Amino acid sequence: MIARPESAAGGSSLDRAGEPEVLGEPRSIAAWLHGLSRRMNVPASERRAVCDELDAHLRQRVQELMLCGQSEAKATAGAIEELGDADELARRYTQAYSYPRRRRIMQIGMFGIAGAAVVTAIVTFNGPGSVIPTSAFQPPREEPPAALRDIKITADLSLRWDDFFQAIGQGASLPVFVHWPQLRGLSGGDVPTFSPDNGIGVDLQGFSLDAAITMLNDHANLTSDMGLAYRVQDGRIIFSSQAFFDRQETVLVTYDLTAAIGARQGDIDGGATTQEVIDSIKQLVTALVHPDLWAENGGDLARMQTYGTKLFVSAPSRLQPKVQWVLAEMATAGPKDHALPGAGANIGDTQTRVFPLKHVAAGEALGVIRSLHSLQPVDFTRAASDAGTNSIIVQGSADLLARVGAAIDAIDRPATPDRKPVSMLDPRFQIRAAGDGGLVIRASDGTELRCEELNIDPEAGMQAVPVGAKGERVPVLGDLPILNNLFTTPARTVPLRELPRQ
Amino acid sequence: MLTGSESAELVVLSLLSEGASYGYQLTKDAAARSEGHLRLTPGVLYPLLRQLENEGLITSSWDAVRAEDADDAGEGRKRKWYRLSPKGKRRLGQRVEAYESLRRVIDAFVGVRPREEGTR
Numbered sequence: 052m053i054a055r056p057e058s059a060a061g062g063s064s065l066d067r068a069g070e071p072e073v074l075g076e077p078r079s080i081a082a083w084l085h086g087l088s089r090r091m092n093v094p095a096s097e098r099r100a101v102c103d104e105l106d107a108h109l110r111q112r113v114q115e116l117m118l119c120g121q122s123e124a125k126a127t128a129g130a131i132e133e134l135g136d137a138d139e140l141a142r143r144y145t146q147a148y149s150y151p152r153r154r155r156i157m158q159i160g161m162f163g164i165a166g167a168a169v170v171t172a173i174v175t176f177n178g179p180g181s182v183i184p185t186s187a188f189q190p191p192r193e194e195p196p197a198a199l200r201d202i203k204i205t206a207d208l209s210l211r212w213d214d215f216f217q218a219i220g221q222g223a224s225l226p227v228f229v230h231w232p233q234l235r236g237l238s239g240g241d242v243p244t245f246s247p248d249n250g251i252g253v254d255l256q257g258f259s260l261d262a263a264i265t266m267l268n269d270h271a272n273l274t275s276d277m278g279l280a281y282r283v284q285d286g287r288i289i290f291s292s293q294a295f296f297d298r299q300e301t302v303l304v305t306y307d308l309t310a311a312i313g314a315r316q317g318d319i320d321g322g323a324t325t326q327e328v329i330d331s332i333k334q335l336v337t338a339l340v341h342p343d344l345w346a347e348n349g350g351d352l353a354r355m356q357t358y359g360t361k362l363f364v365s366a367p368s369r370l371q372p373k374v375q376w377v378l379a380e381m382a383t384a385g386p387k388d389h390a391l392p393g394a395g396a397n398i399g400d401t402q403t404r405v406f407p408l409k410h411v412a413a414g415e416a417l418g419v420i421r422s423l424h425s426l427q428p429v430d431f432t433r434a435a436s437d438a439g440t441n442s443i444i445v446q447g448s449a450d451l452l453a454r455v456g457a458a459i460d461a462i463d464r465p466a467t468p469d470r471k472p473v474s475m476l477d478p479r480f481q482i483r484a485a486g487d488g489g490l491v492i493r494a495s496d497g498t499e500l501r502c503e504e505l506n507i508d509p510e511a512g513m514q515a516v517p518v519g520a521k522g523e524r525v526p527v528l529g530d531l532p533i534l535n536n537l538f539t540t541p542a543r544t545v546p547l548r549e550l551p552r553q
Numbered sequence: 554m555l556t557g558s559e560s561a562e563l564v565v566l567s568l569l570s571e572g573a574s575y576g577y578q579l580t581k582d583a584a585a586r587s588e589g590h591l592r593l594t595p596g597v598l599y600p601l602l603r604q605l606e607n608e609g610l611i612t613s614s615w616d617a618v619r620a621e622d623a624d625d626a627g628e629g630r631k632r633k634w635y636r637l638s639p640k641g642k643r644r645l646g647q648r649v650e651a652y653e654s655l656r657r658v659i660d661a662f663v664g665v666r667p668r669e670e671g672t673r
Contacts, residue, residue: 100633101603104599104632106630107577107618107630107632108576133594133595134594135594135596136596140596144603146604147607148607411658412658412661415654415657415658415661
């Protein structure tokens with residue numbers, strides 16, 4: 052049952068045995084919060100924290116509305132209504148609570164490395180029409196320790212974590228040590244997923260230990276980089292977080308970039324500075340090799356610095372072979388090999404294509420096409436920009452690549468002086484260039500506003516200057532700005548609601 | 554580049570970069586900065602704060618509501634304060650950079666007319 056604002060204000064729909072009653076408090080707030088609490092699929096302590104915070108919010112809002120002259124009942128109903136549907140809010144909270152610890156790549160999408168179980172395949176190109184993958188990184192296949200190799204795990208989802216670990220130890224005839232503090236930290240909540248008395252939450256039927264851990268991490272919304280891991284050390288099985296082992300196994304390695312820099316600079320038309328090439332190399336590595344771990348992407352397990360042509364990489368040892376491989380590939384592959392229009396390589400159903408750009412910086416253009424709603428099916432973690440050749444490299448199906456290509460064609464155009472500045476667009480409006488060089492904003496009801504200028508200012512929000520308005524600005528906006536429709540076809544429907552008339 | 558949720562994240566992190574704050578104040582600050590155009594609804598804001606905390610971008614602590622802020626029924630209530638973490642500062646820098654990149658790209662192909670030629 053959802054406590055709607057109307058009924059909540061009356062305070063009767065949720066009145067029943069067991070309902071919390073708080074003396075002196077507006078009953079509807081407690082009832083609504085109780086209803087919300089029951090809908091959230093999070094630990095009890097988290098539910099209490101959410102309700103405490105929303106309670107403080109609601110009371111302050113009610114007080115404010117009453118100061119504006121509303122009755123307490125109306126103010127209460129209004130404050131609750133502002134929170135929206137209880138089911139939706141509960142869903143958002145549940146989702147936020149279990150938000151994957153994986154961090155998204157921020158600026159530069161590269162070929163995705165979804166986890167240790169995924170083989171990273173990166174190709175270089177020989178030329179259009181006859182593309183041959185020349186190299187692919189294959190992570191060394193690590194056999195599990197002999198004691199664990201033949202273990203098959205079958206467990207009920209209610210099996211306690213402590214019993215789970217101990218059973219593995221018994222199966223392998225090895226003592227087990229569990230780093231509970233590290234494991235508790237993985238879930239971040241007050242009642243962690245990894246706690247001795249919690250159930251493992253997944254039914255396992257005949258899984259190897261590695262497969263079981265992959266399943267368990269996935270269930271907890273943890274990537275292999277951030278989740279549960281194990282090692283066999285000194286005759287014991289040690290379970291801890293992957294981050295714990297990564298810190299133990301961090302090594303400092305230097306790489307000589309001379310060859311990679313020479314290969315890039317020599318083939319770039321107009322040349323590129325050494326620093327530009329080094330920056331490009333660093334971007335490539337931090338986007339390709341376990342992106343979440345790099346300090347450049349918000350991580351704290353891997354970092355790099357350059358001194359001259361030396362690259363110093365401090366990272367878990369498991370990353371170093373991948374770094375080395377990427378750098379070796381860069382040293383042997385000239386950029387023109389990558390920049391052939393329409394060049395592509397097929398690996399299974401997936402193709403890789405390079406789109407060279409002429410007018411717009413590749414990194415910025417990639418960011419724009421990632422923002423286009425019409426391209427949302429594209430997995431943009433499998434896309435990269437190469438500053439050296441000013442190209443965008445995308446991996447995906449032929450259909451997706453065609454759509455990306457069309458978007459790039461639309462984006463990669465020279466600036467024309469008669470067009471108007473646009474800083475940010477709102478998805479609820481269709482915006483197109485007018486014949487005379489102005490802009491036309493079209494609302495869903497067909498209303499059109501011709502503008503001299505459309506701008507968003509951090510202080511003033513999005514505003515338009517209508518034609519003939521003598522500089523007077525009108526607000527055009529509502530929610531959060533997002534670019535999504537500037538480059539799409541006119542046939543595309545853009546939802547919106549309001550538009551100020553002239 | 555910025556999606557809708559990333560924009561909300563940018564707004565929240567920006568506000569918290571100016572000092573500790575709590576949910577209700579964040580909604581007010583966002584509205585005030587945008588002259589009412591930008592509305593961080595509580596239904597969006599609070600789950601977002603939880604997510605950012607989960608990611609380690611912000612930290613939180615509970616504090617008793619001060620008497621001058623509380624109504625008669627407010628005594629004994631507490632308020633959850635949020636602060637930007639070092640990791641959150643880095644993320645904010647990345648978000649700002651993404652925003653600037655987007656703006657530069659749009660200006661590049663739509664074209665930029667000097668401000669003084671505009672009608673403002």
